[in-house]
Amino acid sequence: MSTSVQIGFLVLLALLAANLPFINQRILVLGPQRSTKPLVWRLAELVVLYFVVGAIGLAFENHGGQIAPQGWEFYAITGTMFVTLAFPGFVYRYLMHRQH
Structure with a gap:
């Protein structure tokens, strides 16, 4: 695998991993299903996935x-980039107003 392919794969993996805590309700993707997961858990998962x-x-x-x-x-720098990549998931979870 060439270096450019590795870098592209790593950036896509970082994008997926940064948004994963905000997409699902499970703790570390494998844990039990929760009705709502607190922001503290999501941030802890973000650090682990980083x-x-x-x-x-x-x-x-x-x-x-x-x-x-x-x-x-x-x-x-990589930490702030990872948090920046998590922005779409954060917006989806906390800032978008959904009609019920």
Whole structure:
């Protein structure tokens, strides 16, 4: 798999993982079904999924060669990017007014 395909796959995976807590009502996708899931659970899932996607990205980088050292700036930027990718799911869950 080429590097550009890996990057594209990782971005799509991050987009899916960032919106997953806002789409379903299960805890960590595998837990019990809940009628409503509090925002705290959704944010905790967002953090866990950030690290899962990061681990997959680290595995891709390790497979491709030497792992580049990352400082706090890397994690600050990727964290804010992950939260930005979660915006459509947040809008769907909390800001869209549905007619009943």
